[in-house]
Amino acid sequence: MRSGSRLLAALLLAALSAFVAPGFALDAPAGLRRVVVVKLGDGKFKEEGRKGWIQGFAEEGLVDGRDIALEFEEGIASSVNNGEEPWPVQSERRAREIAASRPAVIVAAGDKIHLFRKVTKEVPLVFWAIGRDPVDWGLVESYNRPGGNITGAAFPVRGRDMEVKGTQLLKELRPDARRFGMLVDEDRALHALRNPHREKDLEDDRLMASKVGMEYVEIAVSRDAKPTAVVEAIRRAKIDILLCGSGSNYPPEARQFLVQERIPFACGDVYRDGLVYSYASWDENGRNAIRIAAQVLRGANPATIPVRFPSRYYTKINLNTARELGITVPASVLLQADEVIDINPRSAR
Numbered sequence: 001m002r003s004g005s006r007l008l009a010a011l012l013l014a015a016l017s018a019f020v021a022p023g024f025a026l027d028a029p030a031g032l033r034r035v036v037v038v039k040l041g042d043g044k045f046k047e048e049g050r051k052g053w054i055q056g057f058a059e060e061g062l063v064d065g066r067d068i069a070l071e072f073e074e075g076i077a078s079s080v081n082n083g084e085e086p087w088p089v090q091s092e093r094r095a096r097e098i099a100a101s102r103p104a105v106i107v108a109a110g111d112k113i114h115l116f117r118k119v120t121k122e123v124p125l126v127f128w129a130i131g132r133d134p135v136d137w138g139l140v141e142s143y144n145r146p147g148g149n150i151t152g153a154a155f156p157v158r159g160r161d162m163e164v165k166g167t168q169l170l171k172e173l174r175p176d177a178r179r180f181g182m183l184v185d186e187d188r189a190l191h192a193l194r195n196p197h198r199e200k201d202l203e204d205d206r207l208m209a210s211k212v213g214m215e216y217v218e219i220a221v222s223r224d225a226k227p228t229a230v231v232e233a234i235r236r237a238k239i240d241i242l243l244c245g246s247g248s249n250y251p252p253e254a255r256q257f258l259v260q261e262r263i264p265f266a267c268g269d270v271y272r273d274g275l276v277y278s279y280a281s282w283d284e285n286g287r288n289a290i291r292i293a294a295q296v297l298r299g300a301n302p303a304t305i306p307v308r309f310p311s312r313y314y315t316k317i318n319l320n321t322a323r324e325l326g327i328t329v330p331a332s333v334l335l336q337a338d339e340v341i342d343i344n345p346r347s348a349r
Helices: 002-018 047-059 089-100 112-119 160-175 186-192 198-210 227-237 252-260 282-297 321-323 331-336
Strands: 032-037 068-073 105-109 127-128 150-154 179-185 217-222 239-243 276-278 313-318 339-341
Touching: 002 047, 032 282, 032 339, 047 068, 047 282, 089 112, 105 282, 112 127, 112 150, 150 282, 160 198, 160 239, 160 276, 160 313, 160 331, 179 227, 198 217, 217 227, 227 252, 227 276, 276 282, 313 321, 321 339
Parallel strands: 032 068, 032 105, 105 127, 127 150, 179 217, 179 239, 313 339
Antiparallel strands: 276 313
């Protein structure tokens, strides 16, 4: 009987394996619904990141290993141009494997949601950490009724609201500012020329600057450019304030130039040598995605779950950098700050 039982078990395992996509092991506890969390950007999940997702689902009453089986996917590369370019073959193959394995929900970050939207119309999809309007980007039909098998958590991006907030802060630090510069990755800018959203993005950037009475100037610099070339590009732009776009080339020499020229900036690490930071909460964005995934796991239809947005901005200012720039931070700015970084305790709020 024992040998017969073993043979029967082996046959059952082989039969089940035929329905599991390559790359997945039968290691999820029986009866648990699988949740695949796809990493933002490239590389490995940090341990604190994994713990954050596990804790977030637990707060929704969904304990990993008891109610759900969380899987953290690192095998999909970021696209070159926000999902507009063809995906690497390996990434698309991996996404199809994941979709074919039929998890209960896939939570995909950033542009990777486009790939999963391409490969499945059945598996529920939840996006998070996207920096573009989900309606304009074609992800959902509307905020309140997304439609299809997709919904998620987005940052408030209408009119570049987050950048407007940061620009307003810099403008308060230099009220006479007339030209607002945005340092961007030249390679991304070139790819974006083929992006149908490119003209709208530029128009939104110009609108963002005009809201605070300034002219918008794009400073496109290659990631491989030498520090002297970056400084020269900033110098030629003749700007009064500067924001650094995602992935832009911002060497220490650029900071030295900005300090020397007394140009307020939102670049670098605000805790170390940056000046201001103003952004909607990444933590809240992640929690919103988890709450939506929890609704799906409890039976809700993604098509009818409204897109969630963060409820507030978080503002931080570094008074040490402000002193380097010769700026006296007005009380109006300090009152907006959630955190003030200052090595001098007598100056702290």
